[in-house]
Amino acid sequence: MSVRVIIPTPLRAYAGKRDSTEVKAGTVGEALGRLTTEFGDLRKHLFTEEGKLRSFVNVYVNDEDIRYLAKENTPTKDGDTISIVPSIAGGSFFFQDCFPRPYDCLHRNCCRHSSNLSFRG
């Protein structure tokens, strides 16, 4: 059974710049497995090191959120469309975030930033 997987814009660089691809799969899990086998660089952005789908990765089968179906065991049929949709989250510092810093200095302004740290107690 062939299903179409829609690749979100931020991940297209890791999928040969494609916006979608066809894979043969009977479940969502199989489809994502085939996708990340074909495009290995996608894997770390979709799955944790433990192999679980990252919490901010949302997967839909024909506009139905798989969290409300059978998650990765959700069956797919020929012609289905699987969409990977980001959700976005973030927030400000906690003290334990200070070291190591989760960013690189690539230009002069970063060095200015690093001398400007202040934290709310």
Place this chain on the structure above:
Amino acid sequence: MATAPTVKMSTEIAQKIRQHGADTYPNECCGALLGRDAAPDVTTTASGVQPPVREILALFPLVNRREDSPRNRFSVTAEDVRDAEKAAQEKKLDVVGWYHSHPDHPAQPSEYDREHAWPWYSYVIVSVANGKPAEMTSWRLRDDRSAYACEDIAIRDHAAK
């Protein structure tokens, strides 16, 4: 040596981001950056490598969905992302990133930011100190997810050429 990408935006858009941060203080604001990747500037850098350029041409302000901890967290749902993408398509633009504020904290990405980041997107952060918008920075996740790389922000009256 890696070349820091440049994010261009107008003074009006920069002001809107800062104002959104002030309006929602002491909570975090959030929204989508609509724009496109553009050809690098003609000017060649000292290293001979022209940095990639990303133009922010419109904003899509959103409601912070993190009702449990809005002072140090923000959340944009998948439905919000789809709405932002639809708004971008109507303007013939892309969602090229996201902005949010750090109330009373520096405009630097946290470990929580990194853990939840997507590659390719620009993440603009504005620090809001005692209700007043302060420093604004932009960041992009490295391909291996290990850290953020800083992007240069160029604020001009006309971002698009």
